Amino acid sequence: MLKTNIAGIEFKNPVIAASGTFGFGREFSKYIDLSRLGGIASKGVTLKEKPGNSGIRVWETPSGLMNSIGLQNPSVATFIEKDLDYMLGLGTEVLINLGGNTLEDYVEGAKLIENTDAKIIELNISCPNIEEGGKSFGMVCNDAVTVLRAVKEVSTKKIFVKLTPNSGELVDVAVACEREGADAISMVNTFNALAIDIYRRKPVFNNITAGLSGPAIKPIALRMVRDVAKAVNIPIIGMGGICDYKDAIEFIMAGATAVEVGTYNFVNTHAMIDIIEGMEEFMKEQKISSLEEIRGII
Ligand SMILES: Cc1cc2nc3c(=O)[nH]c(=O)nc-3n(C[C@H](O)[C@H](O)[C@H](O)COP(=O)(O)O)c2cc1C
Numbered sequence: 424m425l426k427t428n429i430a431g432i433e434f435k436n437p438v439i440a441a442s443g444t445f446g447f448g449r450e451f452s453k454y455i456d457l458s459r460l461g462g463i464a465s466k467g468v469t470l471k472e473k474p475g476n477s478g479i480r481v482w483e484t485p486s487g488l489m490n491s492i493g494l495q496n497p498s499v500a501t502f503i504e505k506d507l508d509y510m511l512g513l514g515t516e517v518l519i520n521l522g523g524n525t526l527e528d529y530v531e532g533a534k535l536i537e538n539t540d541a542k543i544i545e546l547n548i549s550c551p552n553i554e555e556g557g558k559s560f561g562m563v564c565n566d567a568v569t570v571l572r573a574v575k576e577v578s579t580k581k582i583f584v585k586l587t588p589n590s591g592e593l594v595d596v597a598v599a600c601e602r603e604g605a606d607a608i609s610m611v612n613t614f615n616a617l618a619i620d621i622y623r624r625k626p627v628f629n630n631i632t633a634g635l636s637g638p639a640i641k642p643i644a645l646r647m648v649r650d651v652a653k654a655v656n657i658p659i660i661g662m663g664g665i666c667d668y669k670d671a672i673e674f675i676m677a678g679a680t681a682v683e684v685g686t687y688n689f690v691n692t693h694a695m696i697d698i699i700e701g702m703e704e705f706m707k708e709q710k711i712s713s714l715e716e717i718r719g720i721i
Pocket residue numbers: 441442443444466467468488490492494520547585611612613635636637638640662663664665683684685686687
């Protein structure tokens with residue numbers, strides 16, 4: 424009933440764990456049967472190992488979570504050596520979330536992934552572009568297209584481009600990625616946000632700003648998914664604050680083909696299973712035989 428085809432790949436259902444909130448799956452295997460998930464997006468990996476940011480890394484807000492992890496990860500090569508086989512053996516689709524701060528980071532990372540059995544790269548273009556003054560690659564069409572083109576030159580994997588909601592050109596960036604051959608769009612990453620410790624008279628985070636996720640962003644993410652869905656013909660994996668099956672169905676109605684669940688996994692380790700079961704129940708009750716019937720109806 425929930426089977427979903429994304430860019431020619433058959434997912435058993437459209438519910439995928441969002442990058443950075445699920446590690447490489449191991450921690451969650453104690454709580455849920457990972458083979459029941461539609462897929463898992465790996466923690467973002469980069470060409471070189473990253474120790475992550477210093478200071479406070481996560482901060483709760485009303486209905487949301489701010490984070491400044493700094494892409495802590497063991498490097499693409501170490502991930503491939505130690506974790507990829509584990510993930511590929513879980514009986515669920517694997518998206519390798521690839522980040523970078525230079526074009527070369529992305530290209531060399533993609534080359535390493537090319538020699539593996541992984542099928543999908545989720546290309547995180549929300550990272551700061553060091554060569555262009557630290558502005559995220561996904562902010563403007565040119566930078567987004569440059570990264571995607573360079574990665575596609577060295578990769579035969581399906582490329583799902585993960586967009587930042589912080590770009591004023593979000594729809595244009597999505598359209599440009601579609602034109603450049605993106606297989607799907609994942610959206611959205613976290614919203615740039617600020618928290619201040621009034622007693623220390625300082626920002627909570629050493630980097631001053633941090634990324635906001637969770638239910639607080641859901642209505643905005645949903646609106647953005649609809650905007651992009653009206654403009655592109657490739658599948659969209661929608662995310663941002665999804666907590667239950669109703670949220671997931673909203674994203675499908677806004678035009679998403681599948682969804683990712685991130686922050687809410689920290690609140691309820693069983694959330695994704697509940698969402699899958701809830702969607703099935705909803706479809707039975709509403710006499711919906713396929714998600715196609717309700718996809719993008721808004
Ligand atoms: C702690 C944390 C770490 C994250 N790390 C990554 C990452 O490595 N790569 C990435 O593309 N997105 C990362 N994200 C963004 C999520 O994948 C997701 O796009 C965002 O949190 C919105 O979904 P949510 O509201 O369901 O969490 C991270 C989010 C959180 C909360």
